[in-house]
Amino acid sequence: MATRLIYFAWVRERIGKPQEDVELPAGIETVADLLRWLKSRGEEYDHALQYPDVIRVAINQEHVEHREKIAGAREIALFPPMTGG
């Protein structure tokens, strides 16, 4: 099953696209696993995810921690700390 990844702000700019659908390889269980795998996909991903700890993640439009399991996620968003208000 394809998972939709969505990127915002400088994560989007560095990766070079607003979203993509990916087939997650076996063994990617948590958000932290996903970030590690994505980071290895190329220079632009490595640049965007250079410091994975600062990346905020939402699964199906709700904030989650990096230890959260991603099973069943339709939509996973990666973005920098928020600066609204």
Next chain:
Amino acid sequence: MPTAVVPTVRIQAEDFDVAAEIARMAQGRADIGAVVTFSGLCRDEAGRLAALELEHYPGMAEAEIGRIAAEAIERWPLQGLTAIHRHGRLVPGENIVLVVAASAHRQAAFEAANFLMDYLKSRAPFWKKEHHADGSEGGWVDAKEADDQAASRWKQAVPKRD
């Protein structure tokens, strides 16, 4: 039990009218004793800034502000709660965000508006990019640690209902 308050949450490109939002909340009722509003505006940073560009996560922005508003309604005895956040390109002097909180007594409205803004700053999926007055792209605004601390102080606060 009083009827549950349903918050009004809007994410929009267009401007809002503070007086109209207060009137909408207070119209046709006589039980509201206090209305607190907070407006956040785009400032020019001493002439350095030409515009702010606000990116947001459509869908989640509404949902997350809705969740924060629902928590405020749980914690304080409110009679009305409105949160409006704009997106797109905004120039100095323009409105960015509005919170309107209404209650019988002022304390609940003050605290709820404050709480909503603190949480909105660190949890609502919006990102500001600066555009400089000299034409250069200023880059993304960094999140402030002070904003995270402002939000976390509400975790210790004991909910107060009077």
